[in-house]
Every structure is written in C-alpha cells, then in structure tokens.
Amino acid sequence: KQEVTQIPAALSVPEGENLVLNCSFTDSAIYNLQWFRQDPGKGLTSLLLIQSSQREQTSGRLNASLDKSSGRSTLYIAASQPGDSATYLCAVLGGGTSYGKLTFGQGTILTVHP
Amino acid sequence: DAGVIQSPRHEVTEMGQEVTLRCKPISGHNSLFWYRQTMMRGLELLIYFNNNVPIDDSGMPEDRFSAKMPNASFSTLKIQPSEPRDSAVYFCASRRDQMYHEQYFGPGTRLTVT
Numbered sequence: 442k443q444e445v446t447q448i449p450a451a452l453s454v455p456e457g458e459n460l461v462l463n464c465s466f467t468d469s470a471i472y473n474l475q476w477f478r479q480d481p482g483k484g485l486t487s488l489l490l491i492q493s494s495q496r497e498q499t500s501g502r503l504n505a506s507l508d509k510s511s512g513r514s515t516l517y518i519a520a521s522q523p524g525d526s527a528t529y530l531c532a533v534l535g536g537g538t539s540y541g542k543l544t545f546g547q548g549t550i551l552t553v554h555p
Numbered sequence: 556d557a558g559v560i561q562s563p564r565h566e567v568t569e570m571g572q573e574v575t576l577r578c579k580p581i582s583g584h585n586s587l588f589w590y591r592q593t594m595m596r597g598l599e600l601l602i603y604f605n606n607n608v609p610i611d612d613s614g615m616p617e618d619r620f621s622a623k624m625p626n627a628s629f630s631t632l633k634i635q636p637s638e639p640r641d642s643a644v645y646f647c648a649s650r651r652d653q654m655y656h657e658q659y660f661g662p663g664t665r666l667t668v669t
Contacts, residue, residue, distance in 0.1 A: 472654050484646055485660040492655065530598070534654065541586065541610060543658060545598045 443468045443535050454521055454553055462516040462549045464531035469512050471547035472534045475543065476505050477517050479528045488529075489516075521553045557581075559661035560649050567667045573635040576664045579628055580649030588634050588648040588658070589622055598646075604630065637668045 444467045454460055465475070473492045477485040489498045489505040491514070499505040504517040514531055528550050532543040560579040568574055580587045589601040604611040604624045612622070619638070624630040634641055644665050650658045 475657060477660075484662045485648075487657045487659060490657045532658075541605065541654065542600055542603060544589075547597050 443471075443533060443539055443544045445531060445544050445546040447531060448531075449549060450547070452552070453454055454551075456521060456553055456555050458521050458524060458553075459517070459519050460521055460551075462518070462529050462531075462551070464514040464516070464546055466512045466514075466533045466544070468535060469509050470536055471509065472536065474505075474507055474514050474531060474533050476503075477515075477530045477532065479530060481527075483484040485530065500555070510536050518551075522549075523553050523555055525553050526551055559647055559649050560599050560660055561645075561664050562659040563664060563666075564662065565665045567669065568637055569669055570638055570669075571636045572599070573633065574637045574641075574666060574668075576632040576645050576647075576666070578630045578647030580630070580647070580662060581659055582628070584649035584651050584654065584659075585627065585628050586650040586658075587624060588632070588650075590646040590648065590660075591643045592646060592663075593643045601632070634666075636667075639668045642666055 444463050474486040475490045478488050479485045491498045493508040504518040507514045528548040530548045531553045532545045562577045567582045586605050589605040590598050592598045601614045602622045603610055607624045621630045644663045646660050646663045648658050652658055
C-alpha cells in the first residue's frame with residue numbers, strides 16, 4: 442500500500458528565505474506527483490504536476506523535483522512571502538489497486554512571517 | 556472556466572436527517588472524486604467515478620453513505636441518516652482523464668451534524 446510522508450510537519454520562516462518542503466513515497470511505481478496548496482477553510486489549489494518521466498517542473502517562484510527511483514520529491518519556494526503561508530500537500534498517482542487515485546501526504550504547514 | 560462547483564457551501568443539520576451534497580465537475584473532465592477532510596484523519600478518498608461509473612468506493616465509510624453520478628455534469632453524495640461523526644469538510648474534485656492530468660478541487664461543503 443502506498444504511503445506518502447511529508448517533512449517537516451510545520452515550518453516557520455522569515456520573509457525572503459528560500460525553503461524546501463519534502464515528500465517521500467514508499468512505492469516508486471507512480472504515474473505522476475502533484476503538489477497542492479490549501480489555505481485555511483478553503484479547497485486545494487493545484488500548484489505543479491510532475492509526470493513520472495519528468496525530473497522537475499517550475500512555476501514562478503516554485504520548483505518541484507521528482508526522483509522516482511528513490512521515492513522522493515521536493516518543493517522549492519524561492520524568496521518566500523507572507524502570502525505563501527498555507528498548508529502544502531503532495532500526492533502521488535499510482536497504479537495497481539490505487540489506479541486512478543491520488544494518495545496524499547499529511548501536509549506541511551508553512552508560516553512566513555514579515 | 557468556472558472550476559468545480561459544490562453546493563451547499565455550508566450545511567448544518569440534526570442527527571438522523573438526510574444530507575445531500577452536490578457537485579458539478581469541470582466541463583470535459585471524465586473522472587470525479589469525493590473526499591472527506593477532518594483534523595483527525597486528514598484527506599480521505601470516499602469514492603471515484605470515471606465516465607459516470609463508480610470505479611472505487613472502498614473509502615465509503617458505511618452504508619449510510621451513497622453517491623451517484625447520473626450524467627457527466629452532476630454528482631451527489633448522500634448521507635442517510637447523518638451522525639455527529641460525519642461532521643467534516645467534503646470536497647469534490649475532477650480530472651480530465653484517469654491518469655495524466657491535474658486534479659482540480661472544488662471549494663468544499665462544510666457539514667456540521669448536531
């Protein structure tokens with residue numbers, strides 16, 4: 442059964458810092474990995490999708506990498522801002538009994554203080 | 556594009572009452588997902604449909620929960636009878652296909668059962 446772990450569970454940084462959020466998964470047979478952001482009381486917003494054949498994806502100040510063989514992904518946020526404060530979740534799409542379903546990590550709660 | 560639409564946004568009901576949550580997926584998306592999110596258990600997949608057919612309902616907690624997708628643009632999640640432990644935020648999400656595209660979430664329905 443696929444398990445997804447996110448480290449750290451919470452992170453507090455001053456504005457302007459570059460930071461890295463980590464995601465690991467136990468079964469490397471995935472189709473893709475998706476990073477989401479969730480603001481308090483809101484739904485999930487898709488940030489980046491990395492297909493299994495890709496190594497990284499970039500969108501603005503965000504860069505996500507994928508190392509499928511080692512079961513790891515990182516989300517890099519450059520020059521963090523208070524508006525980046527949210528919960529960040531990673532999710533993997535697997536095959537087999539998980540075909541078509543995303544398996545989510547528990548999330549990293551990010552606080553960027555001015 | 557209007558995104559995934561859910562109604563109602565908030566629902567407060569008494570134990571034993573029937574609750575119906577509604578979802579309209581993004582036009583052209585043929586996979587639809589129902590999730591439940593609580594502080595204790597995080598984000599749980601309840602059921603997912605592909606081309607209006609239920610593919611996996613293994614996450615449906617018990618017979619009190621049922622879901623339907625009568626056409627490509629509408630789905631319901633029904634709880635009958637509702638119990639206080641059903642209180643949670645219920646999300647609907649859709650995806651263009653089963654495997655290779657981003658999954659988009661609706662804003663959620665916050666259900667409180669007293």
